[in-house]
Amino acid sequence: MAERxxxxxxxxxxxxxxxxxxxxxxxxxxxxxxxxxxxQDDRVEAMAARVLAQAPARFALAGLxxxxxxxxxxxxxxxxxxxxxxxxxxxAAPDSPERALQRRRSLAILKRGxxxxxxxxxxxxxxxxxxxxxxxxxxxxxxAQRVGPEAYRRQQTAILHRPDSRPLLPTLTQPxxxxxxxxxxxxxPAVLQALAAPIPQAQWHTLPDCGHLPTLEQPEAxxxxxxxxxxx
Numbered sequence: 001m002a003e004r005x006x007x008x009x010x011x012x013x014x015x016x017x018x019x020x021x022x023x024x025x026x027x028x029x030x031x032x033x034x035x036x037x038x039x040q041d042d043r044v045e046a047m048a049a050r051v052l053a054q055a056p057a058r059f060a061l062a063g064l065x066x067x068x069x070x071x072x073x074x075x076x077x078x079x080x081x082x083x084x085x086x087x088x089x090x091x092a093a094p095d096s097p098e099r100a101l102q103r104r105r106s107l108a109i110l111k112r113g114x115x116x117x118x119x120x121x122x123x124x125x126x127x128x129x130x131x132x133x134x135x136x137x138x139x140x141x142x143x144a145q146r147v148g149p150e151a152y153r154r155q156q157t158a159i160l161h162r163p164d165s166r167p168l169l170p171t172l173t174q175p176x177x178x179x180x181x182x183x184x185x186x187x188x189p190a191v192l193q194a195l196a197a198p199i200p201q202a203q204w205h206t207l208p209d210c211g212h213l214p215t216l217e218q219p220e221a222x223x224x225x226x227x228x229x230x231x232x
Contacts, residue, residue, distance in 0.1 A: 010067030022219035115149035181210030
């Protein structure tokens with residue numbers, strides 16, 4: 001039996017291992033899968049250091065949204081340990097002023113003691129309309145409740161203070177998969193194309209009928225692309 005590739009998966013904001021459940025199970029024949037805990041720290045630098053302390057010596061790395069921000073920081077801290085890179089619905093650019101203001105407002109609401117998790121009103125910004133009602137929407141809401149308000153505060157704070165990762169992109173030497181939903185309202189295809197363009201070995205794919213969470217919305221297609229990326 002061929003040796004399995006260590007594969008480290010980084011969840012997004014208000015997400016946990018449930019984000020990667022299909023990939024964790026379906027890639028188990030070719031990958032030793034580990035899903036990182038990104039709930040403990042309020043800086044991406046600390047998140048990355050914690051992940052690296054618990055990771056294998058060398059591994060393939062995949063991050064979705066906030067997980068992508070942490071992936072960039074891992075590549076700043078220990079690029080030689082990352083054999084392959086997958087970036088899902090993420091960006092290397094810092095927040096726009098408008099997006100940063102939204103995050104600060106959500107933190108202010110949280111400070112007043114209100115944690116709503118992912119509401120029914122918020123779901124359409126995260127997933128395609130066809131996935132709002134049903135198991136995908138329910139899974140997203142359940143993850144948010146498991147992560148909870150304190151981790152949410154730490155994650156939003158980390159995201160607000162993350163560095164600009166665009167200068168890093170041309171230096172990446174790893175075979176890189178850039179993947180996202182064709183209908184993602186948060187990181188639309190143009191953002192993903194701009195992310196992939198400066199990376200020397202990047203392949204860019206978009207998935208139809210899919211928003212910000214392809215691992216849940218289009219699990220089979222996402223897993224098939226990740227399998228191809230892992231197998232080289």
